[in-house]
Amino acid sequence: MTIEQWGVFETVLDGPSSGNPFRDVALSATFSNGADEVTVDGFYDGDGRYLVRFSPPTPGHWRYRITSNAAGLDGLEGGFRASEPTAGNHGPVFVAGMFHFAHADGTPYRPVGTTVYNWVHQPPELYLETLDAVTEAGFDKLRFLVFPQGGNHIAHIPERFPFARTDDGGWDVERPDPEFFQQIDGAVADLLERGIQADVIILHPYDRGQYGLDGLTAEQDATYLRYLVARLSAYRNVWWSLANEYDQHERPEERWDDVFRQLEAIDPYGRLRSIHNWLRLYDYNKPWVTHASIQNGWAVAEPGRAVLYRDAYRKPIVLDEIKYEGDTVERWGNLTPEELVHRFWIATVSGVYASHGESFRDERDSLHIVSGGRFQGTSPARLKFLRRILEEVDGVGLDPIDKWDDDTSTVGIPGRMYLRYLGRRSPGSWAFWLPQGVEGERLEIGDRFRVEILDTWHMTITPVNEIFELDHVGRNAATAPGAVQLPAGAAIALRITRVS
Amino acid sequence: MTIEQWGVFETVLDGPSSGNPFRDVALSATFSNGADEVTVDGFYDGDGRYLVRFSPPTPGHWRYRITSNAAGLDGLEGGFRASEPTAGNHGPVFVAGMFHFAHADGTPYRPVGTTVYNWVHQPPELYLETLDAVTEAGFDKLRFLVFPQGGNHIAHIPERFPFARTDDGGWDVERPDPEFFQQIDGAVADLLERGIQADVIILHPYDRGQYGLDGLTAEQDATYLRYLVARLSAYRNVWWSLANEYDQHERPEERWDDVFRQLEAIDPYGRLRSIHNWLRLYDYNKPWVTHASIQNGWAVAEPGRAVLYRDAYRKPIVLDEIKYEGDTVERWGNLTPEELVHRFWIATVSGVYASHGESFRDERDSLHIVSGGRFQGTSPARLKFLRRILEEVDGVGLDPIDKWDDDTSTVGIPGRMYLRYLGRRSPGSWAFWLPQGVEGERLEIGDRFRVEILDTWHMTITPVNEIFELDHVGRNAATAPGAVQLPAGAAIALRITRVS
Structure with a gap:
């Protein structure tokens, strides 16, 4: 079996299906190429199937050995050859030049992304329509939620949820729904195939009491996080966004620190890590944060503002919500396309990055940022032009002079x-x-x-x-x-x- | 003996004068009112005189006991009564309401300060002229250097320096000049008497090779810091500014972290602590920083900028250099008074504070920010008006709505x-x-x-x-x-x- 460098190697193992394998079976694999060792968690995918995913950081022969408390899995061994990366595979994205990003092979990466929160939770046709629209528009990053959203502008209740229900109406995070998470895997893989970074939003507060997924305990968070990281971290296009509008959750900030630390400890690849705010910024100076993912459209409504974030954090600044092109009554959703494009250019000449989103009311009485679909707006074409200008920069990135x-x-x-x-x-x-x-x-x-x-x-x-x-x-x-x-x-x- | 609460109790002890008492004699005193204990360092003041200063945090009877490696000092005891504070004594200033300041008795404190770097190093007449000018102008904080400045705009070489010279032309920080430091004490006390906060700048890079005081080692820093804190910390109006334009020093940032930690450990009163930048901001989110002391006039040249610092640091923001009213050719020194006052008002409606400075060339071919004297500018009167408006705010401070x-x-x-x-x-x-x-x-x-x-x-x-x-x-x-x-x-x- 041959996998390219930075690709996803996956092995499927048969194991116990009695009891609760999600909870009862511990499974990890240590991969070695003779020089380096990487240990990754495997995970239960239902029906007695156990998966181990691994992304080889270098070409060459890799061997692995399984460690498990399940007798039939423990000690299993195997291997594969990792080839040189094929054209278009530049490896995962890391921070470069303090304020910018580059792929592992040194190719600069310039985020010009968009947002479709409930992309994965839509019917398959709409899901694909969104994927095509984002790809054709030339966006190179997509922010989306793992957990479905409740509340306003939600036109569709998804068929699947991440976990089984408990008898008292809560969520049993020790019984994830593999089919739900296969959709998430598939979404990340679909983006990878199109060269788009997957900005995976792990938690969000937009539940409005509808599902209760915003009310997990710290222990439940940790269980969910371990499962998600085991499934997704091998995809080189994954970025971790701990939460959208984290400060709308009723949780002490220390809990978010803990989630960052857990993520840092269990993600074998050190994928990019950030968290997104409502009104209170997280302290992006904390060492486990790789870049600042900030909501503040006002910071790029005039020049001279967003550059202050660079000074404060000395990390890449991605303004992952600067209000949206659209026509909603809410003030976050009715920018003209000219204004949105203007803000992207202000971001550019401030040495920071921004994300797009569209909020015209659609035929489903929903919004593109909520459900996806074709773009109606006229800003995406202009942002594609901006992305071209950024790609033509011969250097790590643009900094204020x-x-x-x-x-x-x-x-x-x-x-x-x-x-x-x-x-x-x-x-x-x-x-x-x-x-x-x-x-x-x-x-x-x-x-x-x-x-x-x-x-x-x-x-x-x-x-x-x-x-x-x-x-x-x-x-x-x-x-x-x-x-x-x-x-x-x-x-x-x-x-x-x-x-x- | 009666000292008012938050005043300075001082006892003078006779001790050894042989060898190097600065280095050889350890001296501390533990003060107790029966409930609370505070241990402070004493210090050698020359000629066999040892001083211990203490600021009682509460009224009542305080007893102390000396601990020393000098037999004649160890075990000495004494006491005094601390009275209720007199009118105008509101106690030291602390952070209040996250973004603001208040005295220990709850009275809000609104910084409207100015800067005279080499105030203390001038001839007595000029020193007093500056003190009167600052007082009459209504400024309530003064930033000044402990170490004298070399380089441009310096019209006067001071008579005294902080330390004795070593044979090889360096500084012997283990032999401070008590008369030099008595001038610093006196400056802090003079400001205290006038109700003005003393923003004491411990280190600075403006030496230009003239004196070499910017080239101390980490060990020398620590020795100096301990002596300075023993002398000054009992004055309730002391604010510690670790450095002006700290990033012009050729030192790794970790060294500044260490100085903060040392200061936090040896200052028994927890006086306000910050550090001032040139182009690279210190991470004011670090726990030992009480407020952000930032140089950036541009942050208040337009509205909507400085407020971002509040979000980033969640501490009081004091813009301790927003360029100066004056007529120098350097672009930091030729604001019109209208522009400087405008920037103060922008700071105010951004929920932050600013400091004044004046840089008209004077008859000594120096500048007010360098040497002091009478103010020539027309901004101070307007800043006094602003201070009045701030003082009339019935609450902890002004925050963006x-x-x-x-x-x-x-x-x-x-x-x-x-x-x-x-x-x-x-x-x-x-x-x-x-x-x-x-x-x-x-x-x-x-x-x-x-x-x-x-x-x-x-x-x-x-x-x-x-x-x-x-x-x-x-x-x-x-x-x-x-x-x-x-x-x-x-x-x-x-x-x-x-x-x-």
């Missing part, structure tokens, strides 16, 4: 490339000017640059037919003679690239 | 009092409107409010001759019929107070 002083927010890679967003202003021309910060390559007299005019709404790139050569370099800024004539209209950006 | 959604930044105490700053805009009238958040008292139909128009520049308070009664209360806002006619001009604020 003269932090806290350049009010119009220029980001880039010092000395090499700059991106400047003019926002709602529409000047007739722009005198060539570059900020100079304290980090990276210094600008020098004689450095030459070309300029492209990006129309972020009309998605055009217009090269300026002129080379700008620096004739003055000061402590905080450099200038070249000449000016760029700008088209009428708002939402213009400038891409300035060193030519020599 | 509808965080992340009210773009014009209204702060207040929900249901009771609101402060709204209109900034550079100058509308002709303002339709009565209040934001509603999720915390505190809810607005209800029939609630009645009066409005005052504050001209933040001309320092006038004009009551509006009308009562506004809420006739609509929504989820996020409430309105009353009628509008407030506003005067022409910028920098208008509105104070809106519930009357029934």
Whole structure:
């Protein structure tokens, strides 16, 4: 059997089905390539089937040995060969350059994601329609819930739930429904096939008393977490989001710390870990947090705000909710597409990332962020354009250049490339000017640059037919003679690239 | 002997003067009122004199017993009576209401401070002139350096330095100069007498190779810190600022963590502790930090920024450098007074605090922030007006009401009092409107409010001759019929107070 590096190796074992195998059977496997050892949990998948999944971090021959309290499983051995990764497989995503992300092979990853909370809980046709829509729109990350949502805007009660019910109407987390979790596995695998990161939201408060899944105890959380991690962690596109709007749960913050610590301890791959807020930010400085996943659209409603999060956390900032393109009466759901795209560009020139979501009322009286389906909005095409611009950045990511002083927010890679967003202003021309910060390559007299005019709404790139050569370099800024004539209209950006 | 509660009890002991008493003689005293015990370090003050200072946290009889490795000191005992505090003595300042400060007796403390780095190192006349100027201007906190500054804008080399020199030109931190530190004591005591908090900056990088005081080792830091804390911590107005622009020092961040931990361990009173940045923020979420002391003028150059620091740190935010009123060529030193005052008001309606500083070139070719003296600027009078407005707030402090959604930044105490700053805009009238958040008292139909128009520049308070009664209360806002006619001009604020 051959699995590519960073792919998913899976072995199916037959074992006991009496009693409660979820609870009673302990199962782990230690994989070794002779140099490195990785121990992963296996899990019960129902009907006497036990699965072990493993993602080889390096190519080569891997052997494994099963440890279990079930006599028929303990001591089983096997192996497989991991091949070099195929084209398009760049490995899992990690933090790179403090504020950015890259795949394990070094390829930068630029999150331009969207959100469909109950994607997995919909009928198969709608599930597939959403998957196709997200893929075609060019989003490279999808946030979705494991547990189904109750309350407003919910048009569909799912057929399956994660756990069996107890006699008193609670949830028996020691009896997961394998078919429910197979849907989750399948969703992650479907995204992986399309090159999309799966931002898996482990817990959420949107239950409104309907299902009671927001009321698990700490012990129940831990049991569920172990099962989920055993099932999903081998998929290289998994990101862990502990919760959406964690502070709407009635739980002390220490409980979230504990979940982070558990996750850190049991995830053999160290997948990305964060948590998403309502009004109270989690302390993203805590060591087990890999990046900040923040809800705050206001932070990118004007330039100059979101950059403060970078200073506070010194980790990648992903604004995973900046309000949505749509037409709901709620104020979180009625941005114009122009405003949403504007906020993405403000995020970009603040050195942070943002996520999309759509909230037009659909024919089911639901919203895209809730149930999915085709996109109705006009922002996705513009965000695909933004993603193209980000992908063309030759470096780990865009950082503010003269932090806290350049009010119009220029980001880039010092000395090499700059991106400047003019926002709602529409000047007739722009005198060539570059900020100079304290980090990276210094600008020098004689450095030459070309300029492209990006129309972020009309998605055009217009090269300026002129080379700008620096004739003055000061402590905080450099200038070249000449000016760029700008088209009428708002939402213009400038891409300035060193030519020599 | 009677000392008031929170005052400074001091006893002078005669002891050995041979060898190096600073290094060789260990001295501490345990104070007890029968219920509580406090142990403080004593210190050598030169000429065979040893001092022990203690600030009684409660009134009543206090006894002490000396512990020392010097036979003549060990076992000495004594006592004093602590009286009730006299008028104006509200005790030390602590954090209150998460984002604010209050004295130990519950009286709110609103920082409106200024900065004179080398105040203590100037000739006596200039020292006193500064003290009088700061007092008359109404500033209630003063930031100053213990170690003298080298480099630019320094017109005066001080007569005394903190330590004796070693033979190889270094500093012998085990031989402090008592007269130097007596000046520091005196400065803290002088401020205490005038009701001004002493923001003592323990280390700084502004040495430029001139003195070498920025190059102490971790062990030297610890020796110095212990001596400083033994001398100063009994003064109730002491705030500890570990460093100015800490990230200009060439030290790993862990060294600063260690200094915080040492300070926390040896300061018997738990005085406020922070550290001030250049470009890289310290992690103010660390448990030993009591409040964030941040340099970033840009955070209050526009509304909507500084509030993010509150979310990130959940501690009081004091912007201890927002650029200065002055006329230097450096961009940190040439704000107009209008701009500086504007930034203070933005800080206020962001729920944070700011510090003043003045940088006009003076007759000594120095700056006020460097050497002190009379103020030349016109911002101090306006900041005194702001301080008055803050002091009139009947509550722990001003917090944003509808965080992340009210773009014009209204702060207040929900249901009771609101402060709204209109900034550079100058509308002709303002339709009565209040934001509603999720915390505190809810607005209800029939609630009645009066409005005052504050001209933040001309320092006038004009009551509006009308009562506004809420006739609509929504989820996020409430309105009353009628509008407030506003005067022409910028920098208008509105104070809106519930009357029934």
